Amino acid sequence: MRRALILLALAPLLLAQGLPRPLCGYGEGLSDLRDVERVAMRPVTGVTEGRQRGEHVLAGLTSAFATFRDCGCPRLAELAAEAATVAQSAPSEASVSRLIQVFSQIRFRTQLAREQSEHQGCR
DSSP, X not given: OHHHHHHHHHHHHHHHTTOOOTTSOHHHHHHHHHHHHHHHHSOOOOHHHHXXXXXXXXXXXXXXXXXXXXXXXXXXXXXXXHHHHHHTTGGGOOOHHHHHHHHHHHHHHHHHHHHHHHHHOOO
């Protein structure tokens, strides 16, 4: 109980230092970003496969957004949401060339979010 009270008292200071709220799942959000980046890097072999990957990527980015939002990391949440907005088109794209473009944009935006977390933490 005492530990919880100390964490609650320190929460404003932790947030000011760019640290996530205690026990918020911040690491899971970072894991989602790494997974999305890995999936987006793979070559697209066909429309059906690309669409399925698009659904997977969209789910990962949506999860990362919710995690960062709940952790009190507004900039990371915003970057994950921007990547998710791009990913929304992937499950319905009609050509491999367009899927390649979409995954390239997703990879770029996900990399920005990951680098943001590495350089500035929870912001």
